[in-house]
Amino acid sequence: xxxxxxxxxxxxxxxIAQAVNFxxxxxxLWYFLYKPVMKTLESRKQLIASGVxxxxxxEAKAAKADDEAAKVVHGAETEAEGIVSTARESAQSERxxxxxxxxxxxxxxxxxxxxRAKEDAARAxxxxxxxxxxxxxxxxxxxLRTEK
Amino acid sequence: xxxxxLVSATSTAVATATAAVVHESPIHVSLKAEVIGHxxxxxxxxxxxxxxxxxxxxxxxxxxFRGTLKMIPGKLQAAVEWAIEGAYGYVVETFESxxxxxxxxxxxxxxxxFVLVANELEFIPGVGSIGLFHGxxxxxLLRAPAxxxxxxxxxxxxxxxxxxxxxxxxxxxxxxxxxxxxxxxxVNFAVGLIEIISNLGRLVSFSFRLFGxxxxxxxxxxxxGYFVPYLLPAPLLGFEMFIGAIQALVFAMLTxxxxxLSVTDPHxxx
Numbered sequence: 001x002x003x004x005x006x007x008x009x010x011x012x013x014x015x016i017a018q019a020v021n022f023x024x025x026x027x028x029l030w031y032f033l034y035k036p037v038m039k040t041l042e043s044r045k046q047l048i049a050s051g052v053x054x055x056x057x058x059e060a061k062a063a064k065a066d067d068e069a070a071k072v073v074h075g076a077e078t079e080a081e082g083i084v085s086t087a088r089e090s091a092q093s094e095r096x097x098x099x100x101x102x103x104x105x106x107x108x109x110x111x112x113x114x115x116r117a118k119e120d121a122a123r124a125x126x127x128x129x130x131x132x133x134x135x136x137x138x139x140x141x142x143x144l145r146t147e148k
Numbered sequence: 149x150x151x152x153x154l155v156s157a158t159s160t161a162v163a164t165a166t167a168a169v170v171h172e173s174p175i176h177v178s179l180k181a182e183v184i185g186h187x188x189x190x191x192x193x194x195x196x197x198x199x200x201x202x203x204x205x206x207x208x209x210x211x212x213f214r215g216t217l218k219m220i221p222g223k224l225q226a227a228v229e230w231a232i233e234g235a236y237g238y239v240v241e242t243f244e245s246x247x248x249x250x251x252x253x254x255x256x257x258x259x260x261x262f263v264l265v266a267n268e269l270e271f272i273p274g275v276g277s278i279g280l281f282h283g284x285x286x287x288x289l290l291r292a293p294a295x296x297x298x299x300x301x302x303x304x305x306x307x308x309x310x311x312x313x314x315x316x317x318x319x320x321x322x323x324x325x326x327x328x329x330x331x332x333x334x335v336n337f338a339v340g341l342i343e344i345i346s347n348l349g350r351l352v353s354f355s356f357r358l359f360g361x362x363x364x365x366x367x368x369x370x371x372x373g374y375f376v377p378y379l380l381p382a383p384l385l386g387f388e389m390f391i392g393a394i395q396a397l398v399f400a401m402l403t404x405x406x407x408x409l410s411v412t413d414p415h416x417x418x
Contacts, residue, residue: 014298015305018299022258026255029210033214037217
Protein backbone atom coordinates (compact mmCIF):
# COMPACT_ATOMS: atom_id res chain seq x y z
CA UNK A 1 0.00 0.00 0.00
CA UNK A 2 2.78 2.41 0.89
CA UNK A 3 4.53 1.34 -2.31
CA UNK A 4 1.41 2.32 -4.21
CA UNK A 5 1.30 5.63 -2.38
CA UNK A 6 4.96 6.21 -3.17
CA UNK A 7 4.55 5.36 -6.84
CA UNK A 8 1.83 7.96 -7.30
CA UNK A 9 3.46 10.48 -5.00
CA UNK A 10 0.52 10.41 -2.61
CA UNK A 11 1.21 12.40 0.55
CA UNK A 12 -1.29 13.13 3.28
CA UNK A 13 -0.27 16.83 3.57
CA UNK A 14 -0.69 17.27 -0.17
CA UNK A 15 -4.06 15.52 -0.11
CA ILE A 16 -5.22 17.83 2.67
CA ALA A 17 -3.80 20.85 0.85
CA GLN A 18 -5.74 20.00 -2.30
CA ALA A 19 -8.93 19.40 -0.32
CA VAL A 20 -8.48 22.79 1.37
CA ASN A 21 -7.81 24.34 -2.04
CA PHE A 22 -11.10 23.01 -3.26
CA UNK A 23 -12.95 24.22 -0.19
CA UNK A 24 -11.45 27.70 -0.52
CA UNK A 25 -12.29 27.84 -4.21
CA UNK A 26 -15.85 26.66 -3.60
CA UNK A 27 -16.49 29.27 -0.91
CA UNK A 28 -14.91 32.01 -3.02
CA LEU A 29 -16.85 31.11 -6.15
CA TRP A 30 -20.03 30.79 -4.15
CA TYR A 31 -19.53 34.23 -2.63
CA PHE A 32 -18.17 36.03 -5.71
CA LEU A 33 -19.85 34.23 -8.59
CA TYR A 34 -22.86 31.99 -7.96
CA LYS A 35 -24.58 34.09 -5.30
CA PRO A 36 -24.30 37.47 -7.06
CA VAL A 37 -25.29 36.00 -10.42
CA MET A 38 -28.27 34.19 -8.89
CA LYS A 39 -29.24 37.39 -7.09
CA THR A 40 -29.02 39.37 -10.31
CA LEU A 41 -31.13 36.79 -12.12
CA GLU A 42 -33.68 36.81 -9.32
CA SER A 43 -33.90 40.60 -9.04
CA ARG A 44 -34.16 40.90 -12.82
CA LYS A 45 -36.95 38.36 -12.80
CA GLN A 46 -38.76 40.40 -10.16
CA LEU A 47 -38.13 43.62 -12.07
CA ILE A 48 -39.58 42.11 -15.23
CA ALA A 49 -42.55 40.75 -13.28
CA SER A 50 -43.24 44.13 -11.71
CA GLY A 51 -42.79 45.81 -15.10
CA VAL A 52 -45.28 43.46 -16.69
CA UNK A 53 -47.61 44.00 -13.76
CA UNK A 54 -47.31 47.77 -14.10
CA UNK A 55 -47.93 47.56 -17.83
CA UNK A 56 -51.03 45.44 -17.24
CA UNK A 57 -52.21 47.89 -14.62
CA UNK A 58 -51.63 50.82 -16.96
CA GLU A 59 -53.52 49.02 -19.69
CA ALA A 60 -56.44 48.38 -17.36
CA LYS A 61 -56.31 52.00 -16.25
CA ALA A 62 -56.30 53.19 -19.86
CA ALA A 63 -59.25 50.94 -20.66
CA LYS A 64 -61.08 52.29 -17.65
CA ALA A 65 -60.31 55.87 -18.67
CA ASP A 66 -61.56 55.10 -22.17
CA ASP A 67 -64.76 53.75 -20.70
CA GLU A 68 -65.12 56.79 -18.52
CA ALA A 69 -64.50 59.14 -21.42
CA ALA A 70 -67.10 57.32 -23.51
CA LYS A 71 -69.51 57.54 -20.62
CA VAL A 72 -68.82 61.26 -20.22
CA VAL A 73 -69.28 61.87 -23.94
CA HIS A 74 -72.47 59.87 -23.93
CA GLY A 75 -73.77 61.81 -20.92
CA ALA A 76 -72.86 65.09 -22.59
CA GLU A 77 -74.66 64.05 -25.73
CA THR A 78 -77.85 63.16 -23.86
CA GLU A 79 -77.62 66.38 -21.93
CA ALA A 80 -77.10 68.39 -25.09
CA GLU A 81 -80.03 66.66 -26.69
CA GLY A 82 -82.15 67.49 -23.67
CA ILE A 83 -81.03 71.07 -23.74
CA VAL A 84 -81.77 71.39 -27.42
CA SER A 85 -85.18 69.81 -27.07
CA THR A 86 -86.11 71.99 -24.09
CA ALA A 87 -84.82 75.00 -25.97
CA ARG A 88 -86.89 74.04 -28.96
CA GLU A 89 -89.94 73.54 -26.75
CA SER A 90 -89.49 76.82 -24.99
CA ALA A 91 -88.89 78.57 -28.29
CA GLN A 92 -92.09 77.04 -29.60
CA SER A 93 -94.09 78.16 -26.59
CA GLU A 94 -92.47 81.57 -26.73
CA ARG A 95 -93.47 81.90 -30.35
CA UNK A 96 -96.97 80.89 -29.54
CA UNK A 97 -97.07 83.36 -26.72
CA UNK A 98 -95.71 86.14 -28.92
CA UNK A 99 -98.21 85.35 -31.66
CA UNK A 100 -101.06 85.29 -29.20
CA UNK A 101 -99.93 88.56 -27.67
CA UNK A 102 -99.58 90.16 -31.08
CA UNK A 103 -103.00 88.93 -32.08
CA UNK A 104 -104.46 90.28 -28.85
CA UNK A 105 -102.75 93.58 -29.37
CA UNK A 106 -103.88 93.74 -32.95
CA UNK A 107 -107.43 93.02 -31.85
CA UNK A 108 -107.33 95.74 -29.22
CA UNK A 109 -105.78 98.23 -31.68
CA UNK A 110 -108.53 97.41 -34.16
CA UNK A 111 -111.18 97.86 -31.49
CA UNK A 112 -109.65 101.16 -30.44
CA UNK A 113 -109.49 102.39 -33.98
CA UNK A 114 -113.10 101.39 -34.55
CA UNK A 115 -114.24 103.18 -31.41
CA ARG A 116 -112.27 106.28 -32.31
CA ALA A 117 -113.67 106.23 -35.82
CA LYS A 118 -117.20 105.93 -34.45
CA GLU A 119 -116.59 108.77 -32.08
CA ASP A 120 -115.07 110.87 -34.82
CA ALA A 121 -118.01 110.21 -37.03
CA ALA A 122 -120.43 111.09 -34.19
CA ARG A 123 -118.50 114.27 -33.45
CA ALA A 124 -118.46 115.24 -37.11
CA UNK A 125 -122.18 114.67 -37.32
CA UNK A 126 -122.75 116.78 -34.24
CA UNK A 127 -120.50 119.52 -35.55
CA UNK A 128 -122.13 119.53 -38.92
CA UNK A 129 -125.62 119.63 -37.29
CA UNK A 130 -124.50 122.67 -35.27
CA UNK A 131 -123.08 124.37 -38.37
CA UNK A 132 -126.22 123.64 -40.31
CA UNK A 133 -128.32 125.15 -37.54
CA UNK A 134 -126.15 128.27 -37.38
CA UNK A 135 -126.12 128.67 -41.12
CA UNK A 136 -129.89 128.25 -41.33
CA UNK A 137 -130.28 130.85 -38.61
CA UNK A 138 -128.05 133.26 -40.51
CA UNK A 139 -130.03 132.61 -43.67
CA UNK A 140 -133.29 133.24 -41.85
CA UNK A 141 -131.90 136.49 -40.45
CA UNK A 142 -130.80 137.63 -43.92
CA UNK A 143 -134.23 136.86 -45.36
CA LEU A 144 -135.97 138.70 -42.59
CA ARG A 145 -133.74 141.73 -43.09
CA THR A 146 -134.41 142.05 -46.76
CA GLU A 147 -138.12 141.68 -46.40
CA LYS A 148 -138.26 144.60 -44.10
CA UNK B 149 -17.98 -1.73 -11.79
CA UNK B 150 -16.95 -2.08 -15.42
CA UNK B 151 -15.79 1.52 -15.25
CA UNK B 152 -13.44 0.77 -12.39
CA UNK B 153 -11.88 -2.19 -14.20
CA LEU B 154 -11.33 -0.16 -17.33
CA VAL B 155 -9.77 2.71 -15.43
CA SER B 156 -7.43 0.56 -13.39
CA ALA B 157 -6.47 -1.39 -16.51
CA THR B 158 -5.52 1.78 -18.37
CA SER B 159 -3.60 3.20 -15.46
CA THR B 160 -1.58 0.02 -14.93
CA ALA B 161 -0.84 -0.04 -18.64
CA VAL B 162 0.34 3.56 -18.40
CA ALA B 163 2.37 2.75 -15.33
CA THR B 164 4.26 -0.13 -16.97
CA ALA B 165 4.78 1.85 -20.15
CA THR B 166 6.13 4.71 -18.08
CA ALA B 167 8.45 2.51 -16.10
CA ALA B 168 9.92 1.15 -19.31
CA VAL B 169 10.35 4.61 -20.82
CA VAL B 170 11.93 6.37 -17.87
CA HIS B 171 15.23 4.50 -17.85
CA GLU B 172 16.07 4.08 -21.51
CA SER B 173 14.71 7.07 -23.42
CA PRO B 174 15.13 10.81 -23.35
CA ILE B 175 11.37 11.20 -22.86
CA HIS B 176 10.89 12.34 -19.30
CA VAL B 177 7.75 10.97 -17.70
CA SER B 178 7.07 11.04 -14.00
CA LEU B 179 4.05 9.34 -12.53
CA LYS B 180 4.16 11.60 -9.52
CA ALA B 181 4.28 15.36 -9.18
CA GLU B 182 7.77 16.66 -8.52
CA VAL B 183 8.53 18.58 -5.35
CA ILE B 184 9.92 21.95 -6.41
CA GLY B 185 10.47 23.40 -2.97
CA HIS B 186 9.48 23.48 0.64
CA UNK B 187 7.55 26.10 2.57
CA UNK B 188 8.00 25.75 6.36
CA UNK B 189 8.66 22.05 5.86
CA UNK B 190 5.55 21.64 3.68
CA UNK B 191 6.31 20.09 0.30
CA UNK B 192 5.30 22.30 -2.63
CA UNK B 193 4.84 20.26 -5.78
CA UNK B 194 4.56 21.60 -9.30
CA UNK B 195 0.95 20.45 -9.50
CA UNK B 196 0.11 22.22 -6.24
CA UNK B 197 1.61 25.43 -7.66
CA UNK B 198 -0.47 24.97 -10.79
CA UNK B 199 -3.56 24.39 -8.64
CA UNK B 200 -2.96 27.72 -6.93
CA UNK B 201 -2.65 29.44 -10.30
CA UNK B 202 -5.95 27.88 -11.40
CA UNK B 203 -7.60 29.03 -8.16
CA UNK B 204 -6.15 32.53 -8.52
CA UNK B 205 -7.47 32.79 -12.07
CA UNK B 206 -10.94 31.56 -11.13
CA UNK B 207 -11.27 33.67 -8.00
CA UNK B 208 -9.78 36.70 -9.78
CA UNK B 209 -12.25 36.33 -12.60
CA UNK B 210 -15.14 35.90 -10.12
CA UNK B 211 -14.19 39.03 -8.16
CA UNK B 212 -13.73 41.09 -11.33
CA PHE B 213 -16.95 39.69 -12.78
CA ARG B 214 -18.96 40.51 -9.67
CA GLY B 215 -17.88 44.12 -10.00
CA THR B 216 -19.16 44.34 -13.56
CA LEU B 217 -22.58 42.79 -12.89
CA LYS B 218 -25.32 44.94 -14.36
CA MET B 219 -29.08 44.71 -14.59
CA ILE B 220 -28.81 44.95 -18.37
CA PRO B 221 -26.13 42.36 -19.18
CA GLY B 222 -23.31 42.66 -21.71
CA LYS B 223 -22.25 39.75 -23.89
CA LEU B 224 -19.96 38.14 -21.29
CA GLN B 225 -22.47 38.54 -18.47
CA ALA B 226 -25.24 37.13 -20.62
CA ALA B 227 -23.04 34.11 -21.44
CA VAL B 228 -22.08 33.50 -17.79
CA GLU B 229 -25.69 33.95 -16.68
CA TRP B 230 -26.87 31.58 -19.38
CA ALA B 231 -24.34 28.95 -18.27
CA ILE B 232 -25.10 29.27 -14.55
CA GLU B 233 -28.86 29.41 -15.04
CA GLY B 234 -28.76 26.43 -17.39
CA ALA B 235 -26.54 24.37 -15.09
CA TYR B 236 -28.67 25.27 -12.08
CA GLY B 237 -31.83 24.32 -13.95
CA TYR B 238 -30.28 20.96 -14.82
CA VAL B 239 -29.29 20.36 -11.17
CA VAL B 240 -32.83 21.21 -10.03
CA GLU B 241 -34.24 18.85 -12.64
CA THR B 242 -31.95 16.02 -11.50
CA PHE B 243 -32.56 16.47 -7.79
CA GLU B 244 -36.26 17.16 -8.30
CA SER B 245 -35.90 19.53 -5.36
CA UNK B 246 -35.08 23.25 -5.31
CA UNK B 247 -33.71 22.93 -1.78
CA UNK B 248 -31.21 20.16 -2.56
CA UNK B 249 -30.20 21.94 -5.76
CA UNK B 250 -29.50 25.15 -3.87
CA UNK B 251 -27.36 23.26 -1.37
CA UNK B 252 -25.29 21.27 -3.85
CA UNK B 253 -25.07 23.57 -6.85
CA UNK B 254 -21.93 25.35 -5.55
CA UNK B 255 -20.18 22.00 -5.01
CA UNK B 256 -21.08 20.57 -8.41
CA UNK B 257 -20.37 23.78 -10.32
CA UNK B 258 -17.04 24.25 -8.53
CA UNK B 259 -15.94 20.69 -9.29
CA UNK B 260 -16.70 21.32 -12.95
CA UNK B 261 -15.01 24.73 -13.16
CA PHE B 262 -11.98 23.66 -11.11
CA VAL B 263 -11.30 20.51 -13.12
CA LEU B 264 -12.14 22.20 -16.43
CA VAL B 265 -9.78 25.16 -15.96
CA ALA B 266 -7.09 22.89 -14.47
CA ASN B 267 -7.32 20.55 -17.46
CA GLU B 268 -7.39 23.25 -20.13
CA LEU B 269 -4.57 25.36 -18.67
CA GLU B 270 -2.16 22.46 -19.05
CA PHE B 271 -2.08 23.13 -22.80
CA ILE B 272 -0.59 26.58 -22.39
CA PRO B 273 2.98 26.37 -23.69
CA GLY B 274 5.44 26.28 -20.83
CA VAL B 275 3.38 24.07 -18.55
CA GLY B 276 5.49 20.94 -18.18
CA SER B 277 8.31 22.28 -20.32
CA ILE B 278 9.68 25.15 -18.24
CA GLY B 279 11.45 23.84 -15.16
CA LEU B 280 14.61 23.35 -13.20
CA PHE B 281 17.34 20.74 -13.32
CA HIS B 282 18.23 19.13 -10.04
CA GLY B 283 21.49 17.56 -11.12
CA UNK B 284 20.43 15.51 -14.14
CA UNK B 285 16.81 15.24 -12.98
CA UNK B 286 14.47 17.70 -14.69
CA UNK B 287 11.52 18.99 -12.70
CA UNK B 288 8.95 21.14 -14.54
CA LEU B 289 7.73 24.17 -12.63
CA LEU B 290 4.10 23.54 -13.53
CA ARG B 291 2.17 20.32 -13.96
CA ALA B 292 -1.48 19.71 -14.76
CA PRO B 293 -3.18 19.30 -11.36
CA ALA B 294 -5.18 16.30 -12.53
CA UNK B 295 -1.96 14.55 -13.55
CA UNK B 296 -1.23 14.27 -9.82
CA UNK B 297 -3.19 11.68 -7.88
CA UNK B 298 -3.19 13.94 -4.81
CA UNK B 299 -5.50 16.38 -6.60
CA UNK B 300 -7.89 13.79 -8.02
CA UNK B 301 -8.01 11.72 -4.83
CA UNK B 302 -8.70 14.83 -2.73
CA UNK B 303 -11.64 15.66 -5.02
CA UNK B 304 -12.77 12.03 -4.88
CA UNK B 305 -12.75 12.13 -1.06
CA UNK B 306 -14.76 15.35 -1.05
CA UNK B 307 -17.26 13.87 -3.47
CA UNK B 308 -17.39 10.57 -1.52
CA UNK B 309 -17.96 12.17 1.87
CA UNK B 310 -20.52 14.58 0.47
CA UNK B 311 -22.45 11.69 -1.05
CA UNK B 312 -22.38 9.50 2.08
CA UNK B 313 -23.05 12.29 4.60
CA UNK B 314 -25.92 13.62 2.50
CA UNK B 315 -27.51 10.18 2.32
CA UNK B 316 -27.10 9.76 6.05
CA UNK B 317 -28.58 13.18 6.80
CA UNK B 318 -31.51 12.97 4.40
CA UNK B 319 -32.58 9.35 4.91
CA UNK B 320 -31.62 9.02 8.59
CA UNK B 321 -29.01 6.73 10.17
CA UNK B 322 -30.98 3.48 10.36
CA UNK B 323 -32.46 3.66 6.92
CA UNK B 324 -29.15 4.59 5.34
CA UNK B 325 -27.23 1.88 7.22
CA UNK B 326 -29.91 -0.60 6.14
CA UNK B 327 -28.79 -0.06 2.59
CA UNK B 328 -25.40 -1.60 3.40
CA UNK B 329 -26.06 -4.01 6.26
CA UNK B 330 -29.33 -5.83 5.75
CA UNK B 331 -30.22 -9.15 7.37
CA UNK B 332 -33.82 -9.30 6.09
CA UNK B 333 -32.88 -11.92 3.48
CA UNK B 334 -29.70 -13.47 2.04
CA VAL B 335 -30.25 -11.63 -1.24
CA ASN B 336 -30.57 -8.31 0.54
CA PHE B 337 -27.45 -9.08 2.57
CA ALA B 338 -25.49 -9.72 -0.61
CA VAL B 339 -26.91 -6.56 -2.20
CA GLY B 340 -25.75 -4.65 0.87
CA LEU B 341 -22.21 -6.01 0.52
CA ILE B 342 -22.14 -5.08 -3.17
CA GLU B 343 -23.39 -1.62 -2.24
CA ILE B 344 -20.52 -1.17 0.25
CA ILE B 345 -17.93 -2.23 -2.33
CA SER B 346 -19.40 -0.08 -5.08
CA ASN B 347 -19.55 2.97 -2.83
CA LEU B 348 -15.95 2.52 -1.69
CA GLY B 349 -14.98 1.78 -5.27
CA ARG B 350 -16.10 5.27 -6.23
CA LEU B 351 -13.03 6.63 -4.45
CA VAL B 352 -10.85 4.62 -6.83
CA SER B 353 -12.95 5.19 -9.94
CA PHE B 354 -13.34 8.95 -9.39
CA SER B 355 -9.65 9.54 -8.72
CA PHE B 356 -8.12 7.17 -11.28
CA ARG B 357 -10.55 8.06 -14.07
CA LEU B 358 -9.52 11.69 -13.99
CA PHE B 359 -5.85 11.00 -13.23
CA GLY B 360 -5.60 8.28 -15.86
CA UNK B 361 -7.22 10.35 -18.60
CA UNK B 362 -5.13 13.46 -18.06
CA UNK B 363 -1.85 11.70 -17.33
CA UNK B 364 -2.25 9.35 -20.28
CA UNK B 365 -3.05 12.32 -22.49
CA UNK B 366 0.13 14.08 -21.43
CA UNK B 367 2.23 10.98 -22.04
CA UNK B 368 0.62 10.43 -25.42
CA UNK B 369 1.31 13.99 -26.54
CA UNK B 370 4.87 13.75 -25.22
CA UNK B 371 5.54 10.51 -27.07
CA UNK B 372 3.84 11.72 -30.26
CA GLY B 373 5.83 14.94 -30.07
CA TYR B 374 9.06 13.01 -29.72
CA PHE B 375 8.49 10.79 -32.75
CA VAL B 376 6.58 13.22 -35.00
CA PRO B 377 7.31 16.70 -33.71
CA TYR B 378 5.31 18.51 -36.43
CA LEU B 379 1.61 18.36 -37.32
CA LEU B 380 0.66 15.21 -35.38
CA PRO B 381 0.61 16.78 -31.89
CA ALA B 382 -1.87 19.47 -33.00
CA PRO B 383 -4.97 17.25 -33.45
CA LEU B 384 -3.90 15.27 -30.38
CA LEU B 385 -3.80 18.50 -28.36
CA GLY B 386 -7.30 19.33 -29.59
CA PHE B 387 -8.50 15.86 -28.67
CA GLU B 388 -6.93 16.09 -25.21
CA MET B 389 -8.58 19.48 -24.63
CA PHE B 390 -11.87 17.83 -25.45
CA ILE B 391 -11.05 14.95 -23.06
CA GLY B 392 -10.20 17.48 -20.35
CA ALA B 393 -13.62 19.14 -20.70
CA ILE B 394 -15.42 15.80 -20.79
CA GLN B 395 -13.63 14.60 -17.65
CA ALA B 396 -14.60 17.78 -15.80
CA LEU B 397 -18.20 17.19 -16.83
CA VAL B 398 -18.05 13.51 -15.87
CA PHE B 399 -16.64 14.21 -12.41
CA ALA B 400 -19.29 16.87 -11.68
CA MET B 401 -22.22 14.93 -13.14
CA LEU B 402 -21.31 11.65 -11.42
CA THR B 403 -21.07 13.47 -8.10
CA UNK B 404 -24.53 14.92 -8.73
CA UNK B 405 -26.04 11.57 -9.74
CA UNK B 406 -24.50 9.75 -6.76
CA UNK B 407 -25.87 12.40 -4.39
CA UNK B 408 -29.29 11.93 -5.98
CA LEU B 409 -28.96 8.14 -5.57
CA SER B 410 -27.92 8.46 -1.93
CA VAL B 411 -30.94 10.61 -1.00
CA THR B 412 -33.43 8.43 -2.88
CA ASP B 413 -35.21 5.93 -0.66
CA PRO B 414 -34.65 2.51 -2.30
CA HIS B 415 -38.16 1.37 -1.40
CA UNK B 416 -39.87 4.47 -2.71
CA UNK B 417 -37.75 4.69 -5.82
CA UNK B 418 -39.61 1.94 -7.66
